Amino acid sequence: MSSVNSTCSSHPPTFFLLGIPGLEKEQFWIAFPFCIMYVIALLGNIILLIVIKTESSLHEPMYLFLAMLAFTDLVLSTSMLPKMLAIFWRGSGEIGFISCLVQLFFVHNFTTVETGVLMAMALDRYFAICHPLRYSSILSMPVVAALGILVLLRGVLMVSPVCLLLRRKAFCQHRVISHSYCEHMAVVKLVCEDTRVNAAYGLFVVFTVSVFDLTVIAVSYTMILRVVLKLSASNTRLKAFNTCVSHVCVMLIFYVSGLFTFLTHRFGHSIPQQIHILVANLYLLLPPTLNPIIYGLRTKQLRDKISHVQSILWAT
Template sequence: MSSSNFSSLRPASFLLVGIPGLEATQHWVAIPLCALYLVALLGNCTVLFVIRMDPSLHEPMYLLLAVLAITDLVLCTAILPEMLSILWLGSREIGFNACLTQMFFIHSSSIVESGVLVAMAFDRYVAICNPLRHATILKITMVAKLALLVLVRGLAVIAPIPLLLRRLPFCKVIVIPHSYCEHMAVVKLACADTTVNAAYGLLLILLVGGLDVLSIALSYIMILRAVFSLPSGQAQLKALSTCTSHVCIILIFYVPGLFSFLAHRFGQSVPQSIHVLLANLYLLLPPMLNPIVYGVKTKQIRTRVSRVFHMRAAKTQRTVTAHLFL
């Protein structure tokens, strides 16, 4: 069938179910999801503000953290507003092009975030294994190039997905059993051979995700070798403490993703509602937890945030006092 005939079978819009099996109670489920979104917005905006205002934080690790915060904001904003309109307002219809656009931003942001974690692992490797050359190797220009490379890679590898979907005819039902336009959920609605689409999606997960995990693992193997060669236990603990925040966000990002992937590929007996909830948590937990982890673990960020709140409280107190004496 020609591509022109395929386009004639392209629906004007899709219908998003929300959370299959929980339609009667999903408006209650939306409350904690909305709370996750608000915490993610507040936390990541705070991290960006602190890094922007404090010149002492204009270092590779914190600049990469700023890139991570921007990516998290794009990721959660691409999914939550539309999801809340479905769960609370019952507005389930999403245009065909809008669906592909949402899909592109969600999946490309996930790839970009994975790439940022690799760049942060490289930063920790250089800082611990080559501390004297850290400032020379990771200049601001190098950090900018790494961020640009990660962004271009994320956009380039995801761009074929909506293009491949536009070639497919959709002559079956147009109801997506999901709360957002997830790639494979849309592919399953097509009434043509979708082998290429499914294979490309699996290739991305195994190749891009696998290479990123392997790169991070190799970085930390070399980091551990360097740390355990240090003469004192105190020096070892100090070196390892600089990696704890990064290790935490690695686990936060990859572990829910692994569970979601395994449940989707091999958990045929798992209820659809669990699949969707896992997919939602995979996209929402990292943006919410990442700024909290770095805020708690990083003294500079914690000190700056407390200083800002202290200054605001002092300013408010002076204003109240001035009004009392007027």
Template sequence: MSPLNSSSLPPAGFLLLGVPGLEAAQQWLAVPFCCMYVLAVLGNASLVGVIATESSLHEPMYLFLATLALTDLVLSTATLPQMLAVFWMGPRAIAFWACLAQMFFIHAFSSVESGVLVAMALDRYVAICLPLRHAAILKPSTVAKLVLLILLRGLVLVAPFALLLRGLSFCGHRVIPHSYCEHMAVVKLACADTTVNKMYGLAVALFVVGLDILSIALSYTMILRAVFSLPSSQERLKALSTCASHCCVILMFYIPGLFSFLTHRFGHRIPHHMHVLLAILYLLVPPALNPIVYGVKTKQIRSRIVGVFCVRLA
């Protein structure tokens, strides 16, 4: 009997199908996904390199942006190479522990990315509402502690996902109708009671997303109050422009994520391949577009990157 079909605890592994229902188109789908992955790697690596080497960018806003870029690199690299292999070469086996590791990195660093967006909203609030105290409140040591706290939150909250799955019995088929090891897709393969897994996964999602969206909304409510109390329209536009990039990144991260979450939980009439495609876009679109948004909207980063390319071409 194949190790993928035998009953064992833990199982030997699973079989990733890709996008069920779109098998004939998967090789073509892989092309834009591969381009987006290359864009994500080059863009985020460039952001990290520019911020690390340019001393004038060692400010809270850019340090949080570098953390966001590193998080995007982890998220995209944890999923895309394996996914592209499935798209180009057909269904692929993945070892049980490799599946748990991929699932852990995806969910943990999605939580980290959400936390970094909250920290960036806090930075914008302090910069606009308390400009004279910005340097004193968000010192480099404070930024480092915030980043560490955000990372620990993601690791601690997601670690039980793997531990709970480790204790489940898997019987019957081991085929995951997905392009990567998503938590609920693996839970559905268990032949034991998975109520605890489902409830814990839902609780973590609601806690992280709910708390973070509430924090961002509160920050921007106070920012807007401060901005619209400014005397001149030019000052108001200047203050709002400093938040434009962050608002774009927030929308690109949360909108696909909420669509993916809601359709997975409640969209039973939506075709399964739409669930999978939404889940892929949720992990791929923000890492690919975040560097473009900040590169275009942030003058210091744009001028630095242009300067680097001009020197190399000269």
């Protein structure tokens, strides 16, 4: 068997996604909470997009960035969960080589896009609180659109080489991916050639994107905190804090789970593989599920508009 696994083939026609190794019998039941979370993510983010699109009063930078986040969450969760449910419920883990690369691209690209949108949302709050008189002129509609395009373009340019590098590698006949979706390093482990370039470039992308975005976010909220603490009126200070609470909660959910996934995948060898994969799945599913709930509950203007739309729907 070892001799068979060590032989190389250029590109296997298919891979086989194992799901969660060690929890094969429990996967059927694990799929149910995942499916419920996915339904909540779909409904919540679609409602957000519809409300923001139809309500002209929400055509402001803050809500346009939120619409970008909702769209990103929809693509991110849909790129991996339907296939994951098929694995857990039907055992259909086979995925074509090109399909695997496409899934890998969408997962990692829109993860990069999500962190970019969160950075843009932090900048939005910085200008709104620290430079309120210049807010509209700085974050005009063309600027908001340009930021969205740049964030998407950055993700495409950063992640495309990952897929191209894998496309040129020779893979072993052992084609079982010990994961529930085509994650980069899980696929790299099946390559028969030297993969140091793949691993190094993956680290480069993670550190470049995360360090830059987190630095901008940290500086933005540090400046916001300094300005808010100088406000004399307690009501004004509380209102300024409330506008940032939703953003901070969303960022904590995304970055804490992402950091745990990244560190355990490369350095946490003592952590059981099934724990790592469960957290990696939640990392891609938890933010899309919670983001619309957090913003819907914490943002009064958005909450009022959603209630208004719901009352119209019930009346019809």
